[in-house]
Amino acid sequence: MGYIVFAIVLILIHFGLWKLFVKAGRKGWESLVPIYREYVITKITGHPAWWVALLLIPIVNIFIFYGLYLDLVKCFGKRRFWEYAAMVLLPFVVLPWWGNDPKVVYLGQSFSAEFKEKYPYKKSVAREWADAIVFAVVAATLIRGFLIEAYMIPTGSMEKSLLVGDFLFVSKLNYGPRIPMTPVAFPFAHHTMPIVGGKAYWEGIKIGYKRLPGFQDIERNDVVVFNYPMEADAPFNRPIDKRENYIKRAVGMPGDTISLRGANLYVNGEPGFKPPHSQMDYYVYTDGTGLNPQRLTDMRIDYNPYAREPYQLFLTDEAYEEVKGWANVTKIVPNIRHQDTHEPGIFPSNSLYHWNIDNFGPLVIPKQGWTVTLDSLTLPLYGRVIRVYEGNELESRSDGVYINGAKADSYTFKMNYYWMMGDNRHNSEDARTWGFVPEDHIVGKALFVWLSWDEKGTFFDKIRWNRIFMGIK
Known part of the structure; x- marks a missing residue:
């Protein structure tokens, strides 16, 4: 249903642009060709043609894109606040409307000095404030979504590496900004509306997982913020990018074999990283x-x-x-569990695997392109990945395993997965409880602490001054 709605929206937008291009003396088909269409808009509006090159620069391209299209409708006399807002929020409504309205005519290049002199427009104080507020909201949303975001440590799962009350900056650029998958949402609200409650997002338009290029790949033992994968289930059933943010250490990379023996972590048979303040x-x-x-x-x-x-x-x-x-x-x-002690609630929550938080595995972390044999031993480990994270129908029948209705004896993974654990190994709900974290759940890399607030301290020492601007290792 979402794809049908999205297709209808695109058709209406391009229909309206076709009509406006014709009114401006251009060919209607020019409105259908990406990049060239924006080049033509620079001619219609009077912008320099080199502005098109700015569309290739991440983040900057968003401002340029909207600037071009707002100046396009200004060429047709549309420059009131509600008209700008409608152009941004409801282009599939106003573009066909204006394109078919005989009263809407092309007035000239809105970016030119002649146009501004011929059609002067003085903004009211209210309009000036409205424009400033909208620009600030848009800029802050883009920075938060594509560059850097503040995050607070809510629990002690990373003690003492990170403390409850630490405020961090999380970089979206290091691993590459993730394109918003649920783009229609209330500004600055993650998944729930402030005060009134309820969803802060609309699922009518969804975008598949895409990530812009980053500076680096995730490295073993990075401290990573990610979306909690178990909120794919009831009662939340949230989209990926609207699931709660968690922060843990990526102790296992795609393809690694993870195990714990006597509370000691092993990666590929070698002792794993032990944080100095764990x-x-x-x-x-x-x-x-x-x-x-x-x-x-x-x-x-x-x-x-x-x-x-x-x-x-x-x-x-x-x-x-x-x-x-x-x-x-x-x-x-x-307080270390014995290796023969079965602990309820430990991944994969199956009677075949008697694991606990101190004695776990060995377990292979799925890697993109890796093929696993499907049988009674592997299905408890990888069934959720195949079904929930990679979107397949998985069914065990008397004659074997079926994926999307076809019998299968193996499965090849489409994504990379990670093993996330807290540094506070005995007070952390982490991968030992809920398993793998898919790459499309990765939000960003924790960079440094910009404020640390101690609720237990006295009035004079609530701020942990020695932690401010502390890098995260």
């Missing part, structure tokens, strides 16, 4: 005198407030060494 949870035993909660708070040590002897503390290696040296601490035991 933390694990430990059971801490004392001589009976207990631990002072205020001391733990002052040291910024997270702990389970409901646990008593043994205490459950989340410690970095540095904090571990300090707590171990306390006079009343008799023993510290890491």
Whole structure:
């Protein structure tokens, strides 16, 4: 249905442009040829022809595109605010309307000095403010969508590498800006309307996954912001780019084999990256005198407030060494699951795989072009990828596996996938819970902390000054 609506919109827009081109003394067919059409618009409006070259520059091309088309309708006397707004939001309505209206005639090149002198137009104060606000909203939306976006750390899954209350800048340019897949949306709202609630986007127009060229590919152990893949399911059923933003470390690349043994990460059989500020949870035993909660708070040590002897503390290696040296601490035991312990809710949530958060895998991460054999062992691992992320109908029948109605004994993946884990290995909902992250869910690369706000601090030390402008590693 969405493709039909999109096709109708395109037909109406081009029909209107054909009519306006004819009114301007050009050939109607010229309105149908991309790039050449914009070159003709520079002739109709009086813009320099080299403006067409600016359409090849990302971000700049958006401003040039709208500038050309707004000046085009200005050539026909359309320059009131509602007319500009309609041209941007409803071109499939106003272009055919103006093209067929005999009262709408070509007045001349709107960008020329002669036109401005012959048809002067003084904006009201309200119009000046409206134009400024619209420009600011459009510019901020483009910057947020294609260049850089602010993001706040809401949970402790990346402690202590990233702290709750850290405000980050996330670059869209490093991996390449993703073209908005659900382009009609309320400005600055991600998926839910502020105050009133409800969807902040319209799914009538959808664009397939496309990404502009970036500066780099995702590298192993990058800190990455991505859309939470499980919101493809009920009750959310959200489009890809409107799913909640998560931030984790990409510890596994496409084609890697991931495993955990005794809470230690292995990638392709070799020890994986251990972040210098990552933390694990430990059971801490004392001589009976207990631990002072205020001391733990002052040291910024997270702990389970409901646990008593043994205490459950989340410690970095540095904090571990300090707590171990306390006079009343008799023993510290890491809270590591046994390799034979099956933990509910761990990917792939299948009785064939008795994995837990500390002992997991080995598991191969799908790579574009990789072909996997389909059987009872691989379907629990890759069935969701085939069905949900790559959009196929997958069915297991008595005589075998069927994909899109055809019997299949193997499947070749269309996209790359990543394995995302939090640095706080025992307090992180990550890939061990929900599996792979498809490349079309990748939002951007975390660059640096521009503000860090500590809710637990006093009034005078809520801002963590030592973290401001801290690069993310």
